[in-house]
Amino acid sequence: MKPPKGVQGLVFDDVFFTEQEIVKCAVVKHIEVMIKHQNASLDDVKRRISEEVKAAGANAVKNFRYGQRIMSTLKALLRFQWEIEFWHGEGDAVKM
Numbered sequence: 001m002k003p004p005k006g007v008q009g010l011v012f013d014d015v016f017f018t019e020q021e022i023v024k025c026a027v028v029k030h031i032e033v034m035i036k037h038q039n040a041s042l043d044d045v046k047r048r049i050s051e052e053v054k055a056a057g058a059n060a061v062k063n064f065r066y067g068q069r070i071m072s073t074l075k076a077l078l079r080f081q082w083e084i085e086f087w088h089g090e091g092d093a094v095k096m
Contacts, residue, residue, distance in 0.1 A: 001059065004096065009064075012043075015050040016060040016096065025094035028058040032090040042066060045089035058093035065090050 001016055003009055009018030033048045045066055053061055066089040 001096070012046045013050040014059070015046075015053050017046060017049075017064045017091070018060070018062055019064050020062065022060065022062040022094060022096065025060070025062065025096055027062075027092040027094055029056040029093045030090070031056075031061070031093055032088070034086055034088045036086040040087045042087065042089075045087050049089055049091065053093045056093045058095045060094050060096045061091035062094055063092050 001011055001014070003016055003018070004022055007018050007020050007022055009016055009020070011017070029052075031049055031052045033045060033052070035044050035048065049061060049064075053059065066087070068085055068087055
């Protein structure tokens with residue numbers, strides 16, 4: 001897959017990911033994922049997003065944002081969760 005001219009990004013699991021805007025591409029679906037299991041990584045986030053992108057009939061993600069968040073200790077205890085850090089990712093699925 002060839003990225004649009006002037007847009008930087010990378011291909012993961014046959015889906016193009018970029019933190020930039022891709023002009024002239026209509027948004028098929030906005031995708032958000034959270035991974036709350038221990039030893040998760042950014043690759044896990046990209047893998048889950050790429051599955052949803054393909055299911056929506058798209059082949060790229062624009063405006064990709066990701067990071068780690070920390071759940072408050074009280075909230076974690078109320079939910080009986082030991083893992084209080086989790087990965088999140090979001091972006092707009094588009095067809096290039």
